[in-house]
Amino acid sequence: MPKPLSRTAFPIAAAACAALLLSGSITGAAAKMSKSDEEAEGLFASTCGFCHEDGGRSAGKGPVLAGTKRSDAFIKTRIKYGKEGAMPAFGDTFNDKQINGIIHYIRGLKKD
Numbered sequence: 794m795p796k797p798l799s800r801t802a803f804p805i806a807a808a809a810c811a812a813l814l815l816s817g818s819i820t821g822a823a824a825k826m827s828k829s830d831e832e833a834e835g836l837f838a839s840t841c842g843f844c845h846e847d848g849g850r851s852a853g854k855g856p857v858l859a860g861t862k863r864s865d866a867f868i869k870t871r872i873k874y875g876k877e878g879a880m881p882a883f884g885d886t887f888n889d890k891q892i893n894g895i896i897h898y899i900r901g902l903k904k905d
């Protein structure tokens with residue numbers, strides 16, 4: 794009996810499809826957010842971690858960044874232009890989007 798079968802199968806299939814689409818878009822958005830944080834963490838680890846140790850949580854050659862009271866503008870300027878004799882400039886290394894990502898990463902740090 795193909796007719797009654799398709800009548801019951803269709804709504805089930807449609808509901809399954811909708812559920813798939815829904816969960817797909819939710820996990821897709823979550824993956825996107827954590828991906829940019831992961832990227833910033835990677836940039837930080839490879840570029841800044843040499844001096845700002847433990848991902849910015851402990852002092853090394855540079856100070857602890859976790860819990861900083863500095864403004865976004867201060868941090869951005871510091872990353873772009875550095876500080877003579879202390880910290881190199883990264884204005885040619887990173888674009889604004891990457892710098893904003895790094896600031897977001899620093900804001901998310903918790904001191905040990």
Ligand code: HEC
Nearest residue numbers: 840841843844854855856863868871872876879880883895
């Ligand atoms: C060669 C070592 C070195 C590297 C690499 C480095 N820094 Fe620094 N950074 C320092 C030092 C030293 C200071 C302290 C400068 C001072 O005396 O104000 C500092 C200061 C800072 C400050 C200001 C902290 C404050 O509150 O005064 C921020 C923000 C910062 N660094 C972020 C970064 C980021 C982000 C990166 C990677 C893109 C990075 N640094 C790479 C050495 C470094």
